[in-house]
Every structure is written in C-alpha cells, then in structure tokens.
Amino acid sequence: MKSKSVLRAVAAMLLAVLLLAALAACGENNDTAHKHNYIEKVTKPATCVEEGVATYTCYGCGDTYTKPIPVSDMHKYKKTVIKEATCAEDGEASLLCELCGATKTEIIPATGNHMYVLKEIQPATCVQEGKEIYQCQNCDSTFEDAVPPTGKHTYESSVTKTPTCATPGTTLFKCTVCGDTYTEDIPIDPNKHEYSKEEILKQANCTDAGQKKLTCIYCGDFIVETLPPIGHSFTKWTVYRPATTEAPGEERCYCDHDCGMYESREIPQLPPEEGPEDPVEPPDGGNGGGTGTGSIGTVGAWNLLKLTGGQSAALLRFARQSARQ
Ligand SMILES: [Zn+2]
Ligand SMILES: [Zn+2]
Ligand SMILES: [Zn+2]
Ligand SMILES: [Zn+2]
Ligand SMILES: [Zn+2]
Ligand SMILES: [Zn+2]
Numbered sequence: 001m002k003s004k005s006v007l008r009a010v011a012a013m014l015l016a017v018l019l020l021a022a023l024a025a026c027g028e029n030n031d032t033a034h035k036h037n038y039i040e041k042v043t044k045p046a047t048c049v050e051e052g053v054a055t056y057t058c059y060g061c062g063d064t065y066t067k068p069i070p071v072s073d074m075h076k077y078k079k080t081v082i083k084e085a086t087c088a089e090d091g092e093a094s095l096l097c098e099l100c101g102a103t104k105t106e107i108i109p110a111t112g113n114h115m116y117v118l119k120e121i122q123p124a125t126c127v128q129e130g131k132e133i134y135q136c137q138n139c140d141s142t143f144e145d146a147v148p149p150t151g152k153h154t155y156e157s158s159v160t161k162t163p164t165c166a167t168p169g170t171t172l173f174k175c176t177v178c179g180d181t182y183t184e185d186i187p188i189d190p191n192k193h194e195y196s197k198e199e200i201l202k203q204a205n206c207t208d209a210g211q212k213k214l215t216c217i218y219c220g221d222f223i224v225e226t227l228p229p230i231g232h233s234f235t236k237w238t239v240y241r242p243a244t245t246e247a248p249g250e251e252r253c254y255c256d257h258d259c260g261m262y263e264s265r266e267i268p269q270l271p272p273e274e275g276p277e278d279p280v281e282p283p284d285g286g287n288g289g290g291t292g293t294g295s296i297g298t299v300g301a302w303n304l305l306k307l308t309g310g311q312s313a314a315l316l317r318f319a320r321q322s323a324r325q
Helices: 002-028 289-299 312-323
Strands: 038-044 052-058 064-069 077-083 091-097 103-108 116-122 130-136 142-147 155-161 169-175 181-186 197-202 210-215 222-227 234-241 249-255 262-267
Touching: 038 064, 077 103, 116 142, 155 181, 197 222, 234 262
Parallel strands: none
Antiparallel strands: 038 052, 052 064, 077 091, 091 103, 116 130, 130 142, 155 169, 169 181, 197 210, 210 222, 234 249, 249 262
16 A cells, blocks of 8 residues: 555656746757747837837747847827928928927829819811810819811812803812812803893894894804884974964974984964055064074975874873874
8 A cells, every 4th residue: 555655756756847847948058959949920010209019929838038128219290280281282281299299291292183174265177176175173284185187178160251051161279278179060041041142133223123233252152132122212302393473383393313203393373464565474472473584394205194283282182092093
C-alpha cells in the first residue's frame, strides 16, 4: 500500500518538473530553443498630444510586453470651407486640430467643371465655315465649335434672254453669297412672236375701218389688226350762203378730214331795210356771214347733204346721223 502511494507521488513530481522545465525553456532561452516571435499591435494610437501604446505578443507562448508610441504630428483636423471652389477659381478651407488647436489653411482646387452654354452662332455659308461659341455660365471660359460650310448656295434667278417663237431663252442663276453661277435654257415659246414689222393694208377714214398687218420678225407669222374709223371732226363754221332780207342764209361746217360731210345751220333772215337798192350785199356784223362767199366756191365739188329745213339744231343732228350711215 505504502509503496504504491510513493510511486504516485514520484510520478506527480516528475510531471511537475517536466512542466516547469518546459515553461522555463521559453522564458530563459536555453537549449530547448523556443524563440519568441512577437507580433506588434497598436493598442492605442498616438496623437499630436498623447503617446500611444504598441503591444507585442509572442504567438508561440503568448508572452506580451508594451512599448510607447511617441507623440506624432498626426493632427485630428476639422475642416471648415471658407471659400467654395468654382469651375475656374480655387477655394480655401481652414483646418483646426480638435486636439491641440493647431491650424492651417488648405487650397481647394478649382473644379474645372464649366457650365457651357451656347452664346453666339456665326452661321456657316455655302463656302465658309461658321462658328458656335460657347461660354461658361460661371466664368469667362469659352470654346468654339466649327460649323462646316453648308454647300447650299442661295441662288437668285434672272431671265437674261427671253425666249421667242424661234429661239430658246436663258435663265441665269447666281449665288448671292459666293457668286457661283449656272444657266438654264427656257424652251422656245410658240406664242412669243415679235410682231414688229408693220404694214398698213388699208387706211382708216372717218367712217370706214382700216387694216394693219403685223408680221413676226422671227417666223413670219402675221396678224391683221383692224384700225377703227377715225370719225368726223367738225370744228370750223363758214358762211355758205349769206342771209338776205328775202331769205335766211346758211352756215356749214365741213369735216376736217376732207370726207365731204358737213353740218349746216341757218342764218336768220335779215329784217327789211329802207334802202331796197342793194339786195346782193349781205349786211355787216350780226351773224358774221360776211366771209361766206369764199367757201361757196370750195364746196361745189363735194357730195353735199340735202337739208330738209327746220331748226338749225335739228339740221345739225341730221347731218351727223347721215354721215354715219
Ligand atoms: Zn514565446
Ligand atoms: Zn493636434
Ligand atoms: Zn467656368
Ligand atoms: Zn454660294
Ligand atoms: Zn414668230
Ligand atoms: Zn369726215
């Protein structure tokens, strides 16, 4: 019984010695060769005002130790924007360390994000480039876009040669911008005669129509135009037969166109006179019949109207009506 318990005590002691030996080997770096392998871990970061702590732990045996981390210049800044940056201008921010109160300013770079809008268009022409000019809404920055020439001419047309019945015409097209030209034929127009050759076939007179032939100088086509009667022209009265104390006289107005037609009116009979001796002499003054004798001779050959009497106004009308027959 006693020997058994002694054995157990010895075994236990042996185990304890072995365990101690193992533990001692790590710490004391003896021949059992456990070399610590520490892993560093920042357990408290250093700041601008306070040291930090780094903890080293051996992953083999769990042994640990710590080391201070010196005060750093890593401030804990709080940023306040003093001036916003724009597309073109830098901004500015002030930085204040919440821990130590250190300050500094910082440039906020310009964004470069211009807000371009179309400001001006210089239109392209048929041959010249145009431009679109854009400007930033927030600054003076601009840029230009080229607009290629349109190639579309603005033609104005004019007839430089009118077509006739025999020859085609010409239309000229000219660009009002660059002067580019081209022409187009206008087809012959069978109705565009040039009736400039005149020939009187029959002269018109007081009562009869005449005829005029008009011939096209290009193709010989012709038309005949009617010339209307020119009508009588009664303007000058002359005494045909002087009035006497015995009978009334007569005045006649012959057509100026020498057609022989005339109008007639009566010269009132003269009152009886004391002196019965001179019936041949017409009286002076009054109806102006004194010049009658001259015209009597000239009318002898004409085809005279036969007057039927009555008032002079009625006679006048009669003469005109007769003339138109
Ligand atoms: Zn260790
Ligand atoms: Zn600080
Ligand atoms: Zn801008
Ligand atoms: Zn043009
Ligand atoms: Zn013609
Ligand atoms: Zn006449």
